Amino acid sequence: MLSQYAFILIMAAIALVLPLAAIILGHILGPRRPDAVKNAVYESGVETIGDTWVQFRAQYYLIGLVFVVFDVEAIFLFPIAIAYSQLSLFAVFATIFFIVLLVIGLLYDWRKGALEWQ
Protein backbone atom coordinates (compact mmCIF):
# COMPACT_ATOMS: atom_id res chain seq x y z
CA MET A 1 0.00 0.00 0.00
CA LEU A 2 2.86 2.33 0.84
CA SER A 3 4.39 1.75 -2.58
CA GLN A 4 1.51 3.76 -4.09
CA TYR A 5 2.89 6.77 -2.27
CA ALA A 6 6.27 6.25 -3.96
CA PHE A 7 4.80 7.97 -7.03
CA ILE A 8 3.99 11.06 -4.98
CA LEU A 9 7.50 11.01 -3.53
CA ILE A 10 9.11 10.69 -6.99
CA MET A 11 6.85 13.46 -8.29
CA ALA A 12 7.81 15.70 -5.35
CA ALA A 13 11.50 14.97 -5.92
CA ILE A 14 11.25 15.88 -9.62
CA ALA A 15 9.24 19.01 -8.79
CA LEU A 16 11.99 20.03 -6.36
CA VAL A 17 15.02 19.13 -8.49
CA LEU A 18 13.94 20.65 -11.82
CA PRO A 19 13.48 24.29 -10.67
CA LEU A 20 16.48 24.01 -8.34
CA ALA A 21 18.64 22.83 -11.26
CA ALA A 22 17.37 25.70 -13.43
CA ILE A 23 18.13 28.27 -10.72
CA ILE A 24 21.55 26.87 -9.85
CA LEU A 25 22.62 26.48 -13.51
CA GLY A 26 21.47 30.01 -14.25
CA HIS A 27 23.48 31.20 -11.28
CA ILE A 28 26.66 29.41 -12.44
CA LEU A 29 26.48 29.95 -16.19
CA GLY A 30 24.77 33.32 -16.54
CA PRO A 31 26.76 36.54 -16.87
CA ARG A 32 26.13 39.10 -14.15
CA ARG A 33 26.40 42.80 -14.88
CA PRO A 34 23.98 44.38 -12.39
CA ASP A 35 23.01 48.04 -12.47
CA ALA A 36 20.39 50.09 -10.69
CA VAL A 37 17.68 49.58 -13.31
CA LYS A 38 18.20 45.82 -13.54
CA ASN A 39 18.03 45.47 -9.75
CA ALA A 40 14.89 47.55 -9.46
CA VAL A 41 11.75 45.81 -8.22
CA TYR A 42 9.12 45.72 -10.92
CA GLU A 43 5.64 44.39 -11.21
CA SER A 44 3.79 44.59 -14.51
CA GLY A 45 6.19 47.33 -15.58
CA VAL A 46 4.91 49.80 -13.01
CA GLU A 47 7.33 51.32 -10.54
CA THR A 48 6.61 50.15 -7.01
CA ILE A 49 5.48 52.51 -4.28
CA GLY A 50 6.49 51.91 -0.69
CA ASP A 51 7.88 48.85 1.00
CA THR A 52 7.24 45.19 0.15
CA TRP A 53 6.46 44.37 3.78
CA VAL A 54 3.12 46.09 4.19
CA GLN A 55 0.90 45.59 7.17
CA PHE A 56 -2.16 43.55 6.29
CA ARG A 57 -5.65 44.33 7.45
CA ALA A 58 -7.14 42.50 10.39
CA GLN A 59 -10.03 41.27 8.28
CA TYR A 60 -7.77 38.78 6.53
CA TYR A 61 -7.21 37.14 9.91
CA LEU A 62 -10.94 36.95 10.58
CA ILE A 63 -11.64 35.27 7.25
CA GLY A 64 -8.67 32.95 7.87
CA LEU A 65 -10.06 31.92 11.24
CA VAL A 66 -13.52 31.21 9.80
CA PHE A 67 -11.76 29.11 7.14
CA VAL A 68 -9.89 27.09 9.80
CA VAL A 69 -13.13 26.34 11.66
CA PHE A 70 -14.93 25.04 8.59
CA ASP A 71 -11.83 23.15 7.44
CA VAL A 72 -11.82 21.27 10.75
CA GLU A 73 -15.56 20.67 10.43
CA ALA A 74 -15.08 19.14 6.97
CA ILE A 75 -12.32 16.85 8.28
CA PHE A 76 -14.58 15.61 11.09
CA LEU A 77 -17.62 15.11 8.88
CA PHE A 78 -15.69 13.09 6.29
CA PRO A 79 -15.35 9.84 8.35
CA ILE A 80 -18.97 10.14 9.48
CA ALA A 81 -20.08 10.45 5.85
CA ILE A 82 -18.09 7.30 5.00
CA ALA A 83 -19.75 5.44 7.89
CA TYR A 84 -23.20 6.85 7.18
CA SER A 85 -24.86 3.54 6.21
CA GLN A 86 -23.81 1.96 9.54
CA LEU A 87 -25.04 4.76 11.76
CA SER A 88 -27.99 4.68 14.15
CA LEU A 89 -30.60 7.43 14.22
CA PHE A 90 -29.00 8.77 17.41
CA ALA A 91 -25.65 9.10 15.64
CA VAL A 92 -27.25 10.95 12.73
CA PHE A 93 -28.92 13.37 15.14
CA ALA A 94 -25.59 13.87 16.95
CA THR A 95 -24.02 14.79 13.62
CA ILE A 96 -26.87 17.15 12.76
CA PHE A 97 -26.47 18.80 16.17
CA PHE A 98 -22.77 19.27 15.46
CA ILE A 99 -23.56 20.91 12.12
CA VAL A 100 -26.28 23.10 13.68
CA LEU A 101 -23.76 24.37 16.27
CA LEU A 102 -21.49 25.56 13.48
CA VAL A 103 -24.37 26.97 11.43
CA ILE A 104 -25.25 29.10 14.49
CA GLY A 105 -21.69 30.44 14.41
CA LEU A 106 -21.92 31.11 10.68
CA LEU A 107 -25.28 32.90 11.07
CA TYR A 108 -23.80 35.00 13.90
CA ASP A 109 -20.85 36.04 11.74
CA TRP A 110 -23.21 36.77 8.86
CA ARG A 111 -25.56 38.91 10.96
CA LYS A 112 -22.61 40.83 12.40
CA GLY A 113 -21.41 41.56 8.88
CA ALA A 114 -18.10 39.79 9.37
CA LEU A 115 -18.39 38.07 6.00
CA GLU A 116 -18.68 41.34 4.12
CA TRP A 117 -15.51 42.96 2.85
CA GLN A 118 -15.08 46.59 3.74
Next chain:
Amino acid sequence: MPELPPLPTISQLVFTGFALFTCASALGVVLARNLFHGALALVATLFGVAGLYVMLEAEFLAVSQVLVYVGAIATLITFAIMLTRSMMYGKTSPLNRQWGKTGLFAVMIFLALYGFVGSIPWADSAPAVLADESMIAALGVEFVTNYVVAFEVMGLLLLVALVGAVMLARDNN
Protein backbone atom coordinates in the same frame (compact mmCIF):
# COMPACT_ATOMS: atom_id res chain seq x y z
CA MET B 1 34.79 -12.89 7.92
CA PRO B 2 32.60 -10.74 10.20
CA GLU B 3 28.98 -10.45 9.22
CA LEU B 4 28.08 -7.08 7.71
CA PRO B 5 25.14 -5.18 9.19
CA PRO B 6 21.99 -5.61 7.06
CA LEU B 7 21.40 -3.03 4.37
CA PRO B 8 18.65 -0.54 5.19
CA THR B 9 15.37 -1.20 3.45
CA ILE B 10 13.87 1.40 1.12
CA SER B 11 11.22 2.38 3.66
CA GLN B 12 13.94 2.90 6.28
CA LEU B 13 15.80 5.17 3.87
CA VAL B 14 12.65 7.14 3.05
CA PHE B 15 11.81 7.41 6.74
CA THR B 16 15.32 8.70 7.50
CA GLY B 17 14.98 11.23 4.70
CA PHE B 18 11.65 12.47 6.04
CA ALA B 19 12.97 12.58 9.61
CA LEU B 20 16.04 14.60 8.58
CA PHE B 21 13.89 16.95 6.47
CA THR B 22 11.49 17.48 9.39
CA CYS B 23 14.31 18.10 11.87
CA ALA B 24 16.16 20.47 9.53
CA SER B 25 13.09 22.57 8.78
CA ALA B 26 12.12 22.55 12.48
CA LEU B 27 15.56 23.99 13.23
CA GLY B 28 14.84 26.57 10.54
CA VAL B 29 11.66 27.59 12.40
CA VAL B 30 13.63 28.21 15.59
CA LEU B 31 16.73 29.79 14.11
CA ALA B 32 15.29 31.97 11.33
CA ARG B 33 16.21 35.64 11.86
CA ASN B 34 13.12 36.78 9.97
CA LEU B 35 9.90 35.58 11.56
CA PHE B 36 8.22 35.23 8.16
CA HIS B 37 10.94 32.82 7.01
CA GLY B 38 10.31 30.91 10.23
CA ALA B 39 6.64 30.57 9.26
CA LEU B 40 7.62 29.22 5.83
CA ALA B 41 9.96 26.71 7.49
CA LEU B 42 7.03 25.69 9.71
CA VAL B 43 5.05 24.78 6.57
CA ALA B 44 7.96 22.53 5.49
CA THR B 45 8.05 20.94 8.96
CA LEU B 46 4.33 20.19 8.87
CA PHE B 47 4.72 18.61 5.43
CA GLY B 48 7.54 16.45 6.79
CA VAL B 49 5.33 15.29 9.67
CA ALA B 50 2.59 14.45 7.14
CA GLY B 51 5.16 12.30 5.31
CA LEU B 52 5.96 10.49 8.56
CA TYR B 53 2.23 9.82 9.07
CA VAL B 54 2.07 8.26 5.60
CA MET B 55 5.05 6.06 6.53
CA LEU B 56 3.05 4.90 9.57
CA GLU B 57 0.12 4.07 7.24
CA ALA B 58 -2.02 6.68 9.03
CA GLU B 59 -3.27 8.14 5.78
CA PHE B 60 -6.33 9.93 7.13
CA LEU B 61 -4.13 11.65 9.69
CA ALA B 62 -1.70 12.65 6.95
CA VAL B 63 -4.48 14.15 4.82
CA SER B 64 -5.89 15.97 7.86
CA GLN B 65 -2.39 17.27 8.63
CA VAL B 66 -1.98 18.72 5.15
CA LEU B 67 -5.53 20.08 4.95
CA VAL B 68 -5.78 21.62 8.42
CA TYR B 69 -2.22 22.41 9.49
CA VAL B 70 -0.54 23.19 6.18
CA GLY B 71 -3.64 24.57 4.48
CA ALA B 72 -5.32 26.51 7.25
CA ILE B 73 -3.22 26.93 10.41
CA ALA B 74 -0.08 27.91 8.50
CA THR B 75 -2.10 30.49 6.53
CA LEU B 76 -3.46 31.86 9.78
CA ILE B 77 0.05 32.11 11.29
CA THR B 78 1.25 33.91 8.15
CA PHE B 79 -1.64 36.38 8.43
CA ALA B 80 -0.87 36.91 12.12
CA ILE B 81 2.76 37.77 11.29
CA MET B 82 1.78 40.07 8.44
CA LEU B 83 -0.68 41.89 10.72
CA THR B 84 2.05 42.68 13.21
CA ARG B 85 4.04 45.55 11.81
CA SER B 86 6.96 45.37 14.21
CA MET B 87 7.48 41.70 13.45
CA MET B 88 7.51 42.21 9.71
CA TYR B 89 10.20 44.85 9.87
CA GLY B 90 13.82 43.98 10.44
CA LYS B 91 15.19 40.89 12.02
CA THR B 92 14.30 39.44 15.36
CA SER B 93 16.91 37.61 17.36
CA PRO B 94 16.04 33.96 18.03
CA LEU B 95 17.55 34.35 21.50
CA ASN B 96 16.22 36.35 24.40
CA ARG B 97 17.19 36.52 28.05
CA GLN B 98 15.49 33.24 28.90
CA TRP B 99 17.30 31.02 26.42
CA GLY B 100 19.42 29.38 29.14
CA LYS B 101 16.46 28.26 31.26
CA THR B 102 14.49 27.21 28.19
CA GLY B 103 17.39 25.19 26.85
CA LEU B 104 17.74 23.42 30.20
CA PHE B 105 14.04 22.52 30.20
CA ALA B 106 14.23 21.35 26.58
CA VAL B 107 17.13 19.01 27.43
CA MET B 108 15.29 17.70 30.51
CA ILE B 109 12.10 17.03 28.53
CA PHE B 110 14.16 15.30 25.83
CA LEU B 111 15.86 13.06 28.42
CA ALA B 112 12.51 12.22 30.08
CA LEU B 113 10.90 11.34 26.73
CA TYR B 114 13.99 9.36 25.69
CA GLY B 115 13.88 7.30 28.88
CA PHE B 116 10.12 6.84 28.56
CA VAL B 117 10.23 5.72 24.92
CA GLY B 118 13.21 3.46 25.62
CA SER B 119 11.44 1.71 28.50
CA ILE B 120 8.37 0.67 26.48
CA PRO B 121 8.54 -2.89 25.14
CA TRP B 122 7.67 -2.17 21.51
CA ALA B 123 6.12 -4.95 19.46
CA ASP B 124 8.28 -6.15 16.57
CA SER B 125 5.39 -6.37 14.15
CA ALA B 126 2.51 -3.96 13.88
CA PRO B 127 -1.04 -5.27 14.31
CA ALA B 128 -2.91 -5.68 11.06
CA VAL B 129 -4.41 -2.38 9.93
CA LEU B 130 -7.92 -2.33 8.48
CA ALA B 131 -8.25 -1.56 4.80
CA ASP B 132 -8.40 2.19 4.06
CA GLU B 133 -12.09 2.85 3.77
CA SER B 134 -13.29 0.64 6.61
CA MET B 135 -10.69 2.24 8.91
CA ILE B 136 -12.02 5.74 8.20
CA ALA B 137 -15.59 4.45 8.60
CA ALA B 138 -14.64 2.90 11.95
CA LEU B 139 -13.26 6.30 12.97
CA GLY B 140 -16.52 7.96 11.93
CA VAL B 141 -18.57 5.47 13.98
CA GLU B 142 -16.36 6.13 17.01
CA PHE B 143 -16.98 9.89 16.69
CA VAL B 144 -20.74 9.55 17.09
CA THR B 145 -20.88 6.61 19.54
CA ASN B 146 -18.06 6.31 22.09
CA TYR B 147 -16.70 9.84 21.74
CA VAL B 148 -19.96 11.65 21.03
CA VAL B 149 -19.61 14.01 24.01
CA ALA B 150 -16.09 15.01 23.03
CA PHE B 151 -17.30 15.42 19.46
CA GLU B 152 -20.11 17.80 20.43
CA VAL B 153 -17.88 19.71 22.85
CA MET B 154 -15.47 20.20 19.97
CA GLY B 155 -18.32 21.60 17.90
CA LEU B 156 -19.02 23.99 20.77
CA LEU B 157 -15.33 24.98 20.83
CA LEU B 158 -15.44 25.76 17.11
CA LEU B 159 -18.60 27.84 17.71
CA VAL B 160 -16.75 29.79 20.42
CA ALA B 161 -13.88 30.38 17.99
CA LEU B 162 -16.30 31.68 15.32
CA VAL B 163 -18.11 34.02 17.70
CA GLY B 164 -14.99 35.06 19.64
CA ALA B 165 -13.09 36.07 16.52
CA VAL B 166 -15.91 38.40 15.47
CA MET B 167 -16.20 39.85 18.99
CA LEU B 168 -12.49 40.60 19.12
CA ALA B 169 -11.98 41.84 15.60
CA ARG B 170 -15.17 43.77 14.89
CA ASP B 171 -16.12 45.61 18.04
CA ASN B 172 -12.98 47.73 18.03
CA ASN B 173 -13.82 49.71 14.92
